[in-house]
Amino acid sequence: MGESKGRVQNAVAQLWALRGRITPGDLLVMPMKTTKQIALGRVTEGYRYRSDSPPAMRHTVSVDWQRTDLPRSAVKQDLLYTLGSVLTVFAPSKNNAVSRLEHLLQYGTDPGAVEALPILTGTGTASTESDNSVDSPELSTDFEQAATDQILTRIGEDFTGHELARLVTAVLEAEGLRCDMSPPGPDGGIDITAGRGPLGLDSPTVLVQVKSGGQVGAPVVSQLQGVMATQKADQGLLVAWDGLTRPARDQMRHDRLRIRVWAAADVVDAVLRNYARLPADLQARLPLKQVWMLSNPEG
Template sequence: MAAWVIRAGRAGERDRWCLANGYAGGGFHEVADLGRATTREAVRTEVERGFPSAKPARHINFTGQLHALRNRIAISDLVVLPLKTSGQIALGRVTGGYEYLANEADPTRRHVVRVNWQRTDVPRNAIRQDLLYSLGAFLTICEISRNDGGWRLEQVLKAGIDPGARPRPGTNPTTPREQEQDPSDQTAEAIDLAQAAWDQIRIFVGEKYSGHALARLVAAILTAEGYVCEVASEGPDGGVDIVAGRGPLGLDAPKIVVQVKSQTTQVGIEVVNQLLGGRARLHADQALLVAWGGITKPARAQAESQRFILRVWDAEALLSAMLRVYAQLPEEIHSEIPLKQMWVLVEQVGED
């Protein structure tokens, strides 16, 4: 069985639709129904008709992706969907081959395969960096075969965490294997540099600020946002790690209580309830749960029911907050997390 990344739009515009309806795919709306295109050559003919003015390299690239969707992806193959809308990863099994949804009103939702989505909230920090690079290719459809990726994603589907590549006799397990698919598919050459950099920052911060140290980073972010913060000492905290408020003494509204959980696994509803109890006990206006590894579905439902009182930051939200105020953070944080903003030219090779 193979493992495939199949994206759902540059901004994740098909994320929810794919998960709700049991599909993967879309994009390439310029290309007609591929139902009869049972060979690569036939797929290329339809691609050239759909993109008559495109350069040959683009025809080759799009042909490789659509040939995979039409003819190579098989029943029981594993599908990975990096969710742009949540920053998490969904995993599922292919249950039906290529379909062209001619009656679908949105033309970007027509080229699909059927998928049984089995996990929809795997945090990115459950995946090791080398495999994240493979998941970060720009292409809409991409086979994952480097670094023992297929087997590792199977383990993520089963247990929710990437165990890393298995040692191979006579090889260095950290050395990527060559891509096993047709090189003309160009499926592993163009990496999303922004996502790769983001993943690198997330891994670095997660390792640097494990345990109680993460509360110090959160307090620095809130201080840069104009709050006066008091951080509890390490140890039992009654569900509250940080108390923050506006004004010179930190006594003005909104008054916030913060619970910080640095573990890479999801935290449950009991943590949410404990924080809500701490908010009531301290007569705070709002509560912030920082859960580096995210929260479970029951916890998310509880948080949603308290949406005007409680906010949740996972690793993605925390990093967004940090980058928003990075220039205002103290020099101590700058020395611990040295970042430099730069512009790069990005080649767009996918077709979302």
């Protein structure tokens, strides 16, 4: 009660799309804010009202989630912009979005907005009805998420390999650690050694491994764990720009209180948190400015 007319209309359109537009075989994509990854799967059962479930879980469709750990960095900027809509239920259509999402489901890569990319799999049929509240998600963009994705893309393009280690070093130093960064080349599994105190030797001591290309596998996790044990480090940080493979996540289960993992979105959060304290040359390479906007324009 007391909601604005626009908010009510949006809720009705979203519920109607869930009820009448989604059918078995359709590809369903869900950006997950908690893990900062993207899940993709096939709808196995259309809309169903579950009266015995809690109110927030009564309107449902069933999905076979085939890929649940796709990093946002695997998706190109224009498609991220579309997926960043404030709408919950929508049907993207611009820039060959459907074909590209099919490719992401099957291969884990975004081929980009090519002129003609055939749909690879799927049995669902798209509705020919046009409804701007569902079919034009770009008109309802989540600008905060869109800005974050743009920064993520810029860092992913301009800070690879040793340059990403340099950016992480600057972030850690901005947070009060003294860092010793390994030079380019073989590093024995450690890119940055960090600690407190005038020499960086006081507790907590942190060993950092930085990986910018592809998902990180279990051997890298094992290597970091081994070096931490040998050097008796208090904590570890694994910067895995494209995230971890499933075996690597399993390998991490028993070390979650000693080793933290930063994927691409976590690096962006750390950069934004410390941006004002980063060196001027890094700020010049990654020029950002802060803006203010209404958090609820309809309110």
